[in-house]
Amino acid sequence: QIQLVESGGGSVQAGGSLRLSCTASGLTYLYNAMAWFRQAPGKQREGVAAIYNGGDTFYADSVKGRFTISRANGKNTVWLQMNTLKPEDTAMYYCAADLHGSSWYSSDLWGDWGQGTHVTVSS
Numbered sequence: 001q002i003q004l005v006e007s008g009g010g011s012v013q014a015g016g017s018l019r020l021s022c023t024a025s026g027l028t029y030l031y032n033a034m035a036w037f038r039q040a041p042g043k044q045r046e047g048v049a050a051i052y053n054g055g056d057t058f059y060a061d062s063v064k065g066r067f068t069i070s071r072a073n074g075k076n077t078v079w080l081q082m083n084t085l086k087p088e089d090t091a092m093y094y095c096a097a098d099l100h101g102s103s104w105y106s107s108d109l110w111g112d113w114g115q116g117t118h119v120t121v122s123s
Contacts, residue, residue, distance in 0.1 A: 002026040002112055004095045009117030016121070017083045022095030022114055024076035033099040034071060034078040037107055038091035038119075045094070047105030049080060058104050063089075085121045092116040 008020040020036065035050035049069035050058045057069050068081040078095065098111035 004114035006114045006117040011120040020080040031097040035096045037094045040091040050104035
């Protein structure tokens with residue numbers, strides 16, 4: 001059974017940093033891409049960042065320059081380094097993998113999901 005497990009969420013003050021981790025288990029192949037999404041209360045899930053096997057990375061405009069996605073070489077482990085956090089970054093953050101399509105920011109195109117880790121940024 002495939003499982004994606006996130007960790008690293010927590011509560012920080014605005015301007016602080018957090019590093020999220022996601023590791024997949026239960027599969028023998030390498031995902032073509034992995035990503036982070038987030039969902040704030042009352043809002044739709046939105047794409048935060050994605051990384052493809054070739055190393056290409058993509059970011060939502062709202063996090064460019066503040067967040068960095070990276071992946072362990074040859075492994076299904078991905079990190080999200082979040083710096084200069086803002087209260088509007090408060091959300092449940094989800095790890096996603098197995099992209100079926102080209103629009104990484106569309107949650108419908110991702111096949112596997114983690115349970116989420118919560119991030120709270122206070123002002």
